[in-house]
Amino acid sequence: MPIDFYYFDASAPCQSIMMLAKTLGVELNLKEITLSAGDHRKPEFVQMNPQHCVPTINDNGFILWESRVILGYLVETYGKDDSLYPKDPKKRALVNQRLYFDIGTLYPKYILYYMPIIYQGTSPDPAHVAGFEQPLEFLEKFLEGNEWVAGNDITIADYTIGVTVSHMEAVGYDLKKHPNISRWLEKTKNTIPSYSEIMGVGIPALLDLLEKSVKK
Secondary structure, eight states, rough: OOOOEETTTTOHHHHHHHHHHHTTTTOOOEEEEOOTGGGGSHHHHHHHHHTTOEEEEEEEEEEOOHHHHHHHHHHHHHSSSSSSSSSSSSHHHHHHHHHHIIIIIIHHHHHHHHHHHHOOOOOOOHHHHHHHHHHHHHHHTTTOOHHHHTTTTTOOHHHHHHHHHHHHHHOOOOOOHHHHHHHHHHHHHHSEEEEEHHHHHHHHHHHHHHHHHHHO
């Protein structure tokens, strides 16, 4: 049976799950949540997810949110092997470190740019775009001598960090100053089969949302 997937089309975390599901051959029953209409605060959604956030999945009664946890769950439940989320303790620890880097260091810098525009209608702040540089310098170092963010094999860390960096690029950050990231992101775009399909919808949705959110 398909997994109910509650999502927001401009959301980077949602896009990472959609790409991974395509890779794994997992069917998602898409249930779009319109934040501006308050869908995420409707009683039936809050009852399912008290944090009323997306992405959220309902896998035949098993409800889970937080995208990076969902990525791991999907591989462990539906993956044909553990290559995308290795069971080896050291390899998994490195993948987890990169996942935590994304949620705790990299993605919050993007949120500083994104949230005021969406929820307060402020104009884009170039200082917030410039603020992407420090965490991206860390990522540049991670990729030194490595093909992928957690070593020499693609993992779920590349899915989530790839989407975050793609969003940073879309809102105006110049990645040319980070050659390792530029090389890796291009390889990510060409390696994840559904990257162009998912991001071809997600990035325009993001830019349209940002444009419409700015107070005239």
